[in-house]
Amino acid sequence: MNATITNPDNGTLIYQLQCDVVAATLPELRSELRRLVDEGARDFVIDMANTRMVDSSGLGLLIALHNSLKKHNGRLSLTHVSKDLMKLFESMRIHQFLTVSPA
């Protein structure tokens, strides 16, 4: 079950992912993330400590979230990203427009 924590000091929403971001998990994740943005989340941090795999559709979801937040002057950061995922994000140049920090 993915969990959210909101930092009361600065309003940052930390979304603790508990699954991979792949085609099979996309529908539920998309719906959850959309709800959080609709409810006003703008400074969005996805904690990927428990995420081992992201495929191309998962990359698409992260970029769609980035685009949504950008429209509202918000931002997306990814934290605790594994070495394998860091390499993938760098090869796909995701790190050029998302803040990505390693595990």
Add this chain to the structure above:
Amino acid sequence: MPPRRVVEIRRTLPATLEALESFVAEFATWAETHNLPQRFESELVLREALTNAIVHGSACNPHMLVTCVVRLRRCRLTIAVSDQGPGFDWRDRWDHVPREMDCSGRGVGILRGLCHAIRFNQSGSRLVLVRHLL
């Protein structure tokens, strides 16, 4: 070290994402049994090939079938995936570079970055990928 003899898994799956996840789990066990190096990259490539066949080739139709053969010989991993769909114009997608804000179109780029050889059949309904693991 990967095995000297040829080892393979061959499956025919219904074109569903649930079947994809089950097969990927089976692949993970097989990869561990045979000491496959670069497991993350190999799994990602397998996922991209299967997702393409299931989502784009078969529209996630559970009545359609996708065939997958994963073969390991020494340090050469071959993944062959076929679907029953009409195919697609892979030549049109080959050189596509997605823009920053594009939410799709990164699958072929991932395959090109991680595979040493990529072959589609004429219609695009069969894909063979080769990775050299050392």
